[in-house]
Amino acid sequence: MRNLPSKKIFIIVMVLLCACIADIAPAQSNKLLFPQMPGVVSYSYRKFFEKDVPSTLDMIKASGFTDIEFSNLFGKTAAELREMIDERGIKCSSFGVSYDDFVNKTETVANNAKALGAQYVRVAGIPHKAALTPEEMQKAIDDFNRVGKILKQQYGLTFVYHNHGFEFQPYKGGTLYDYLVQQTNPDYVSFELDILWAFFPGQDPAALLNKYVSRYKLMHLKDLKKGVKGDFSGGTSQDNDVALGTGQIDIPAILKAAKKAGVQHYYIEDESNSVLTQVPQSIGYLRGLKEM
DSSP states (O other): OOOOOHHHHHHHHHHHHHHHHHHHGGGGGSOBSSOSOOEEEGGGGHHHHTTOHHHHHHHHHHTTOOEEEESOOTTSOHHHHHHHHHHTTOEEEEEEEOHHHHHHOHHHHHHHHHHHTOSEEEEOOOOOSSSOOHHHHHHHHHHHHHHHHHHHHHHOOEEEEEOOSGGGOEETTEEHHHHHHHHSOTTTEEEEEESHHHHTTTOOHHHHHHHTTTTEEEEEEOEEOTTOOOOSSSOOOGGGEEOTTSSSSOHHHHHHHHHHHTOOEEEEOOOSTTHHHHHHHHHHHHHHOBOO
């Protein structure tokens, strides 16, 4: 995508967003399934953040977002980012960090999360050499319980683990992911459900929400391009991320289950190169969903 001036980007975003909302306006008389505005994951706009943090935050605010999950500080300090989002009326509810930083730089991670105003600290992966093994998962379980306790007791933060597909290898009549949920202490370990990375390895995200009620605090809203086949690799082309409602995933069923499960924050995450067109389309789709 060629570089565009900030004003032109704002205009494109707002025109697309208004068009999507206008399409669903006549349906507003019925009770909406998802009446709130979702949040957004900073990773969706990573290419813009890398070039200009303030103008990217302006673009996010112009799209209507007031809740963000940062996955990176983008060369700023946590305090600098906090000042920028405060100026725009945006709140950071979750802060994503690497597994290594979570384990080995816990104090820095916690201080950054607190400076951002986040309530949650998120990790989105478990170190593994090939297919995830029970031994690698057990190491993660021990680390999550130990560091999650530190974050909760010393800093008042809630740790959440974000699935990435490879955790659903079969294990003892279930999956390694089942083992992870069952063996972690719910007082110190919660979960963020990435619905694409649950669907991709063959799981039903709604069924997971129903199975592990109260363990899920956060959710990444994504959709998978039609015709794409999944596996346990934890990887696929970023352009297999499509606008919500245009792919394979049953979004309404998931949102109904998430509401019952008590999910607190929903974030649109669009990893594709079409974020400027797809995110407004996803917002419009969510606002048009009606309870049946």
